[in-house]
Amino acid sequence: MNVRQSLRSSWPVMALLLLSSLLSGCGINNIPTLDEQAKAAWGQVQNQYQRRADLIPNLVETVKGYAKHEQETLTAVIEARAKATSIQVDASTLDNPEKLKQFQQAQDQLTGALSRLMVVSERYPDLKANQNFLALQSQLEGTENRIAVARRDFILAVQKYNTEIRTFPGRLWHSVMYSNLPVRETFEATSPDADKAPEVKF
Known part of the structure; x- marks a missing residue:
């Protein structure tokens, strides 16, 4: 094979490499990258809510030992936890605004029930001095x-993703190659001061 034939046979490979480098530098990969980052950020939101849900049974049992007359409050926490853990929003349903709203509302109800439990706990000095309760309270806080933090990171990730598919050149790539990826809803506060961590100090 002479030099001319060698160059002719390598031309398609060189053209493909050149095209790949041009496309990678023009933002074609930004949309799927930001989409994955938003999904990963949502995974962290779920992890932290699951961590809270895992703390609640021990917290309820500890409070029950000292505050047996607060059955209504304890039941409200247990029921709110059951509802919150029954609604799951994973990567496949993250773009469903109704499902996301249900998830938010269930978590807000659980936050409210936990706040009431903490208020009730104030009435029991022995409970407030219990080492197990203090450890659980610290973990909950x-x-x-x-x-x-996880909610904030998710909101920022969604903001970047939405901005990318609404501005040039991302808007162009979105319409041509990623039209199946919709504008994503953020995890917004649905109750007063929901963007702040609840006060659970004693």
Whole structure:
């Protein structure tokens, strides 16, 4: 094979490499990258809410030992936890605004029930001094802060993704190649001060 034939046979490969480098530099990969980042951020939101849900049974049992007359409050927490854990929003349903709203409302109800439980706990000095309760309270407070951070990170990830598919050149790539990826809803506060971590200090 002479030099001319060698160049002719390598031309398609060189053209493909050149085209690939041009496309990678023009933002064609931004949309799927930002989509995956938004999904990963949502995964962290779910992880933190699950962490909170896992703390609740021990917290309820500890409170029950000292506050047996607060059955209504304890039942409200248990029921709110059951409802919150029954509604799951994963990557496949993340673009369903109705499902996301249901998830938010269930988590807000659980936050409210936990707040009422903490208020009730104030009436029982022995409970407030219990080491197990203090450890659970500290873990719950840390988890609420992690939830706030995870929600913020998800909102920022969605904002970047939505901005990309609404502005040039992302809008062009979205219409040509990624039209199946919709504008995504953010996880908005649905109750007063829902963007702040609840106060659970004693």
